[in-house]
Amino acid sequence: MIHKFDFLVIGGGIAGMSYALSVANSGKGKVALVCKTSLGEANTAKAQGGIAAVTNLAIDNFEKHIHDTMVAGDYISDPEAVKHVVCNAPEAIRKLIGWGVNFDKNGDGTYNLHREGGHSDFRILHHADDTGFEIQRGLMEAVRTNCNITVFENHYAVEIITQHHLGIKVTRRTPDIECYGAYILNPDTKKVDTFLSKVTLMATGGVGAVYAMTSNPVIATGDGIAMVYRAKGTVKDMEFVQFHPTVLYNPSETHPAFLITEAMRGYGGVLRLPDGKEFMQKYDKRLSLAPRDIVARAIDHEMKIHGLNHVCLDLTHKDAEETKRHFPHIYEKCLSVGIDITKEYIPVCPSAHYICGGIKVDLNAESSIHRLYAVGECSCTGLHGGNRLASNSLIEAVVYAQSASAHSLQTIDNYDFNTNVPEWDDEGTMTNEEHVLITQSIREVGEIMSNYVGIVRSDLRLKRAWARLDLLYEETESLFKRVTATKDICELRNMINVGYLITRQAIERKESRGLHYTVDYPKHAYDQK
Known part of the structure; x- marks a missing residue:
């Protein structure tokens, strides 16, 4: 079946919905918003801490936010991208509020601002401890009511459509690759439909599910990054995988692990060993408020030298009622597993969380493939550099969604539907009944990435990961060619592609920088910036 939409949006989180809403009422055409599960299951909804923007000019300014971002990114960040996001953040907040998103306020009507690790001031807008859920709720309501x-x-x-599907040879040196839409698997017919578009936006989120333990939902399999890479688009900075320092240690719930927001450390939470001893003073003068990469490596080191499965976060010195009011969902979650956070330490450990790299885009959010934009965690804008500053990602998604919408609305009249695109060819394929092969391979990818491409790396580990992933790639591609397309085998293909990209780009970076720490190119592992 063939569908035609002027704008095709792949992904239903804050990035995809912000863009869809921005272009929907332009008079330039209709929008298709495609999401692999239900609209409410995007990774956006899992974000607890908040969204960063300079809104209180009495204590804060753009220069300080820019400086904090550059420091956290280990000065790899693109200064123009940083300035672009920081300076446009207040307007992006106004957009979200206009779409129905609520943020907590003080009694005098000003925003109740949090401070998180790496931030020099209180600039984190939030909605209790479920900010992402509130953003997703507000945007979903606006999207569903937009005709x-x-x-x-x-x-x-399954794949984005380029000249390759017209029988034209496309390589990474081809200068004018164009996107004409995407092949989309229909869950009702089990067939792959053709979605033709004038402009396509990739907003498919992150890659956390390629690791055995992650704060991300299972849908975070790097689909957009893998599709663009296979289409010969530019993918950058994949070695910079962020491990959130504090997820709830609960062996029965590892995928996704329950996030213990950094806002708890900004609130006054102290990291300790299970015996009560503090340890962050050994690693950074900012103690528990150091950036995520430093805290995650410190926790990882303490766990290894003491033979621990977790360390602890202590809030018992804080007012109990205030803690419950600030973090109601975390309080209830921990209570459900027998931990009263007002009286007991929270067991925490690092977990794969966020990637700084992805589909390389410019300030308009346009990729190296014409007519294809990328926004949100699947993109590499240059904002994050070697490490993300807490709560910068949500605001980046909205700012770049606005940039993408402005640019695509200016250029869409130059494009038309490419009606020469062939429909998906599944002739000669068979139904796959060997699901055990796919589930086992998915498990193997997680083990390979966690064991060899984790918080601390080495050339030997990376080369071993490369060899294991190469074997899985050959097996999976052979299977994919023989069977009809299904979500699980497509996700496996994407996970292997993403694992390969992370590993290859980690091998290519001959230094320890930002989130990428390797024992073969040692830098002071816990540098005080």
Whole structure:
């Protein structure tokens, strides 16, 4: 089946919905919003801490936010991208509020601002401890009531369409690759439909699910990054995988692990060993408020030298009622597993969380493939550099969604539907009944990435990961060519592609920098910036 939409948005989180809403009422055409599960299951909804923006000019300014971002990114960040996000952040906040998103306020009507690790001031807007859920709720309501947006839930993007599908040879040196839409798996018919578009936006989120333990939902399999890479688009900075220092240690719930927001450390939480001893003074003068990469490596080191499965976060010295009021969902979650955080330490450990790299884009959010934009965690804007500053990602998604919408609205009249695109060819393929092969391979990818491409790396580990992933790639591609396309085998392909990209780009970086720490190119592992 062939669908035609002026704008095709792949992904239903804050990035995809912000863009869809921005272009929907432009008079330039109809929008298709495709999401692989239900609209509410995007990674956005899992964000607890908040969204960073300079809103209190009495204590804060753009220069300080820019400086904090550059420091956290180990000065790899693109200064223009940093300035672009920081200076446009207040307007992005106003956009979110206009779409129905609520943020907590003080009694005098000013925003109740948090401070998180790496930030020099209180600039984190939030909604209790479920900011992402509130953003997702507000945007979903706005999207569902917009008559120019058609939502395709539980539809899975298999590949983006380029000249390659017209029989033209496309390589990484081809200067004018164009995107004409995407092949999308229909859950009802089990067939791959053709979605033709004038402009396509990739907003497919992150890659956390390629690791055995992650704060991300299982849907974070790096689909957009893998699709663009296979289409010969530019992918950058994949070695910079952020491990959130504090997820709830609960062996029965590892995928996704429950996030213990950094805002708890900004609130006054102290990291300790299970015997009560503090340890962050050994690693950074900012103690528990150091940036995530430093805290994650410190926790990882303490766990290894003491033979621990976790360390602890202590809030018992804080007012109990205030803690419950600030972090109601975390309080209830911990209570459900027998931990009263007002009286007991919270067991925490690092977990794969966020990637700084992805599909390389410019200030308009346009990728190296014409007519294809990328926004959100699947993109590499240059904002994060070697490490993300807490709560910068949500605001980056909204700012770049606005940039993408402005640019695509200016250029869409130059494009038309490419009606020469062939429909998906599955002739000669068979139904796959060997699901055990796929589930086992998915498990292997997680083990390879966690064991060899984790918080601390080495050339030997990376080369071993490369060899294991190469074997899985050959096996999976052979299977993919023989069977009809299904969501699970497509996700496996994408996970292997993403694992390969992280590993290869980690091998290529001959230094320890930002989130990438390798024992073969040692730098002071816990540098005080």
